Amino acid sequence: MYLSIFIILICLAIIISTLFFYLKNGIASTPSTIAVFKALQAHLPNQINGHILEAGAGFGGIAFWLAKKYPYNTVYAIENAWVPFIILWCRKKIQYRSNLQIKCKNINTISFRNTGLVYAFLCQKGMKTLQKQLEKTNHLPCCLISNYFQLPKSQIYDYTLQIKKYTTFSLYFYYFIVYSLESYHLI
Numbered sequence: 001m002y003l004s005i006f007i008i009l010i011c012l013a014i015i016i017s018t019l020f021f022y023l024k025n026g027i028a029s030t031p032s033t034i035a036v037f038k039a040l041q042a043h044l045p046n047q048i049n050g051h052i053l054e055a056g057a058g059f060g061g062i063a064f065w066l067a068k069k070y071p072y073n074t075v076y077a078i079e080n081a082w083v084p085f086i087i088l089w090c091r092k093k094i095q096y097r098s099n100l101q102i103k104c105k106n107i108n109t110i111s112f113r114n115t116g117l118v119y120a121f122l123c124q125k126g127m128k129t130l131q132k133q134l135e136k137t138n139h140l141p142c143c144l145i146s147n148y149f150q151l152p153k154s155q156i157y158d159y160t161l162q163i164k165k166y167t168t169f170s171l172y173f174y175y176f177i178v179y180s181l182e183s184y185h186l187i
Helices: 002-025 034-043 061-069 082-094 124-135
Strands: 052-057 077-079 100-103 115-120 144-147 157-163 172-174
Touching: 002 077, 002 082, 002 172, 034 061, 034 172, 052 061, 061 077, 061 100, 061 115, 115 124
Parallel strands: 052 077, 052 115, 077 100, 115 144
Antiparallel strands: 144 172, 157 172
């Protein structure tokens, strides 16, 4: 009897938490498809200078893959929703990667210092927040890859390569001019 009540309360907490973060973030955690992994494999460089950051890591599929592909880079998986974060944390305990760090935090607090690559699967609202973070930093990553959603128009990136080989998703690659933003008059 008590076990049944406990299980029901845990399930309710999971449902309420998932709904809360869905409404807060504007998107639910969604696992990446095989097609996304294939497109990343085809277009990512063999080497990244600096840390790798995944904003909106969800259950960690991309973060674990990046940690395996780049064993000499530290990969930070950033997720603010509790349920996916707990699953991600448990997954790291089982599928250990020494170069993978997981953080339960909001993208408003992301630092881009020493970051060479950012991968983001954020909704349009999250992409606007990410752009604001990029515009106020002097430490731009070399490349930002966005799955499905574009950055709003901005002067902070050199060019965009949109990959649309698949009908179910788009990847957007943003390559940044890596020097102080003062030259863009955004400060």
